[in-house]
Amino acid sequence: MNAVTSLPRDVALGLYRTLYLARRCEEVIVRIYPDDEMKTPMHMSMGQEAVSVGICKALAGNGDVIASYRSHATYLAHTEDHRSFFGELHGRTNGTADGKSGSMHLADIPKGMLGASGIVGAGIPVALGAAFANKQQSPGRVVAVFFGDGAVDEGAFWESLNIACAMGLPVMFVCEDNDLAVHTRVSDRRGYSSLPDVVRRYNCMVLEDESNDVEAIYRLGRYAIEQMMSQKTPAFLNIRTYRYLEHCGTAPDTDAPYRKAAEDAFWKGRDCVAMQRKRLLEGGVPESEIVKMERAIDADIEVSVAAANQAPHPGQDLLYRGVFHEAS
Amino acid sequence: MTHQSTATSLSYREALHKAMHDAMAGNPNALLFGQGINDHKGIFGTTTGLADKFGKHRLIEVPLAEEGVTGNCIGAALNGAYPINVHIRSDFVLLAMNQIINLAAKYKYMFGGLFDVPMLVRLVIGRSWGQGAQHSQSLQSLFAHIPGLTVIMPASSGSIVDSYAHAVRKHRGPVISLEHRLMYDLKFEPEHEPVVLGATPFSQRKVSHGSDVTIVSTSIMSLEARRAGEWLASRGISCDIIDLHCVSHIDADVIMKSVARTGKLLVADTSWQPYGVSAEVCRIVAMRDPGVLKAPVVCMGMAAAPCPTAKALEDIYYPNLTTLTDAIATLVRGKKDNGIELPHERSMADVYKKFKGPF
Ligand SMILES: Cc1ncc(C[n+]2csc(CCOP(=O)(O)OP(=O)(O)O)c2C)c(N)n1
Ligand SMILES: [Mg+2]
Numbered sequence: 001m002n003a004v005t006s007l008p009r010d011v012a013l014g015l016y017r018t019l020y021l022a023r024r025c026e027e028v029i030v031r032i033y034p035d036d037e038m039k040t041p042m043h044m045s046m047g048q049e050a051v052s053v054g055i056c057k058a059l060a061g062n063g064d065v066i067a068s069y070r071s072h073a074t075y076l077a078h079t080e081d082h083r084s085f086f087g088e089l090h091g092r093t094n095g096t097a098d099g100k101s102g103s104m105h106l107a108d109i110p111k112g113m114l115g116a117s118g119i120v121g122a123g124i125p126v127a128l129g130a131a132f133a134n135k136q137q138s139p140g141r142v143v144a145v146f147f148g149d150g151a152v153d154e155g156a157f158w159e160s161l162n163i164a165c166a167m168g169l170p171v172m173f174v175c176e177d178n179d180l181a182v183h184t185r186v187s188d189r190r191g192y193s194s195l196p197d198v199v200r201r202y203n204c205m206v207l208e209d210e211s212n213d214v215e216a217i218y219r220l221g222r223y224a225i226e227q228m229m230s231q232k233t234p235a236f237l238n239i240r241t242y243r244y245l246e247h248c249g250t251a252p253d254t255d256a257p258y259r260k261a262a263e264d265a266f267w268k269g270r271d272c273v274a275m276q277r278k279r280l281l282e283g284g285v286p287e288s289e290i291v292k293m294e295r296a297i298d299a300d301i302e303v304s305v306a307a308a309n310q311a312p313h314p315g316q317d318l319l320y321r322g323v324f325h326e327a328s
Numbered sequence: 329m330t331h332q333s334t335a336t337s338l339s340y341r342e343a344l345h346k347a348m349h350d351a352m353a354g355n356p357n358a359l360l361f362g363q364g365i366n367d368h369k370g371i372f373g374t375t376t377g378l379a380d381k382f383g384k385h386r387l388i389e390v391p392l393a394e395e396g397v398t399g400n401c402i403g404a405a406l407n408g409a410y411p412i413n414v415h416i417r418s419d420f421v422l423l424a425m426n427q428i429i430n431l432a433a434k435y436k437y438m439f440g441g442l443f444d445v446p447m448l449v450r451l452v453i454g455r456s457w458g459q460g461a462q463h464s465q466s467l468q469s470l471f472a473h474i475p476g477l478t479v480i481m482p483a484s485s486g487s488i489v490d491s492y493a494h495a496v497r498k499h500r501g502p503v504i505s506l507e508h509r510l511m512y513d514l515k516f517e518p519e520h521e522p523v524v525l526g527a528t529p530f531s532q533r534k535v536s537h538g539s540d541v542t543i544v545s546t547s548i549m550s551l552e553a554r555r556a557g558e559w560l561a562s563r564g565i566s567c568d569i570i571d572l573h574c575v576s577h578i579d580a581d582v583i584m585k586s587v588a589r590t591g592k593l594l595v596a597d598t599s600w601q602p603y604g605v606s607a608e609v610c611r612i613v614a615m616r617d618p619g620v621l622k623a624p625v626v627c628m629g630m631a632a633a634p635c636p637t638a639k640a641l642e643d644i645y646y647p648n649l650t651t652l653t654d655a656i657a658t659l660v661r662g663k664k665d666n667g668i669e670l671p672h673e674r675s676m677a678d679v680y681k682k683f684k685g686p687f
Contacts, residue, residue, distance in 0.1 A: 041463075091637060099637060101460070104463075120392050154394075155396070189390075189392075257367075258367065314636070314638050314641050316644060319631055
């Protein structure tokens with residue numbers, strides 16, 4: 001990692017701000033989950049936030065996003081809307097979907113967060129069409145689709161990769177590679193050694209990152225978007241990262257048999273939030289300024305949690321609303 | 329022909345583990361495929377330790393590739409294996425429908441009877457605590473619609489032990505079993521094992537004898553029906569409860585005999601009503617002898633919407649002990665103001681409350 005940022009100060013600070021927001025929201029979830037007010041299975045992003053933050057910021061407001069069920073960081077990075085986020089996790093009417101989504105299906109259509117699916121890999125083909133429509137209606141706008149290393153094992157990924165390459169669609173395939181599908185390692189699931197090498201045989205730009213560094217990922221994203229526009233090809237980004245918590249739930253499960261102590265120490269030694277904070281300090285941002293920003297975010301998140309707890313529960317009138325497409 | 333199913337005081341989960349163990353021990357060609365079958369959680373504790381005993385060449389951890397793995401099971405069955413494939417949610421098997429419906433279901437018939445495809449697909453129905461639209465579906469009718477498939481919904485530990493042994497040892501075709509996640513922690517006392525109403529463990533089961541109303545139920549709704557029946561028994565209403573169990577092969581005589589006696593029918597299924605088990609049971613009665621009915625049939629199931637995540641909506645999405653008891657009492661008494669004291673929403677509510685995942 002570069003000790004000092006080469007990005008403009010406001011960009012570097014903005015990246016940290018969003019990283020901190022995503023991390024802090026999940027720390028709050030860990031704290032209040034036992035209260036059982038959020039009755040929804042949680043797939044936590046903690047540890048992996050740099051992927052979503054780096055890429056969503058690289059989209060610079062001119063991109064759509066589709067996430068997997070591990071969507072907290074992606075949703076927060078793309079929308080920064082933690083009021084709706086906590087409302088939805090609490091199953092309340094101030095959520096993104098009146099509480100019908102819960103943690104697994106966060107979305108915000110106006111902001112271009114086109115959904116998150118609980119079925120592994122299911123969002124990937126949808127990204128193709130979103131990109132297809134953009135290509136015709138909003139040239140220059142890309143679609144970033146986030147999925148795990150497990151999703152790559154599905155046929156839907158390979159069908160979509162082929163379609164995107166054959167049609168030259170502006171899709172950025174972002175593989176959040178934490179080496180795990182639930183508890184199963186990549187090496188136990190694949191009959192080939194390097195995914196990027198395989199994808200390179202397609203008409204697709206392939207980029208890799210192993211740094212877990214939000215600035216590196218941000219730069220990679222910017223570069224990918226420029227190239228996609230000039231070369232008219234999709235891009236595939238394999239970004240290595242690490243999941244801090246259990247597959248589903250908020251416990252650290254560090255002692256589970258599938259975990260490796262050395263791996264845990266390695267990745268926690270390159271924690272994306274800590275890395276960016278350190279970089280800001282070394283670049284001369286006064287700690288007081290950082291702390292002030294952090295405290296403001298902390299306080300605002302507490303407002304979101306309180307608002308969620310006070311918001312109405314959805315009622316009978318909402319049960320059937322939206323099942324079919326009513327004529328308006 | 330009726331007989332008691334295996335008396336066991338195992339929990340549903342323990343029964344599943346025993347069934348998996350016995351399949352491996354009893355048939356050297358049995359194979360078990362699934363995502364996460366050999367991890368420390370072992371499909372909610374139903375496959376734990378089996379790889380140590382039978383080897384990873386028989387308990388095979390698979391990539392996320394539902395269609396590929398299902399086709400692989402069909403091929404293995406053609407060549408003499410007995411494959412078992414488990415999905416921790418029934419929703420995930422939708423990626424394998426092509427292999428199940430276009431291949432497995434048709435292999436025997438389409439090739440003039442040349443092939444048998446003996447295999448078992450285990451699917452787990454999720455419910456409660458925010459499972460949401462894509463982790464809660466109860467897809468029995470999609471499968472039961474297809475000639476060539478046998479679809480079971482075990483509602484007790486004895487049902488699991490008997491039916492899985494029958495599938496592995498005797499049945500020569502593809503069996504789709506829908507297990508219910510909320511039953512995993514329940515213990516079934518031997519006296520609660522329903523009586524099997526037929527020749528094989530796939531036959532319908534009698535949960536309780538009664539004279540006022542026939543209740544035909546599936547899976548966890550058979551448990552709710554039993555609890556409602558017990559509540560109503562001491563309040564002057566007697567329920568004849570049939571656990572459908574094998575929803576693809578319904579013995580019409582069993583249902584007609586009961587409805588002829590009671591004149592009233594309530595169907596309680598775990599899924600949506602249109603085109604489902606409810607519709608099928610009504611079809612049977614309508615085609616056989618609708619004249620036995622003294623009142624319109626009542627059906628209960630999930631609300632006709634995808635499953636909402638919020639608890640407030642989930643609570644009204646599914647029938648519960650209160651709404652079921654009320655519906656039975658209203659049907660029997662013939663009026664909404666049925667005068668029967670209703671149980672508090674309890675019954676399964678304790679189970680729901682305890683259930684907080686994991687997935
Ligand atoms: C089609 C399908 N199969 C299986 C599952 C169960 N499941 C949920 S997450 C998961 C692992 C996915 O791993 P990966 O894609 O790497 O994402 P990660 O959880 O690591 O972010 C599995 C097997 C599912 N949700 N959908
Ligand atoms: Mg993964």
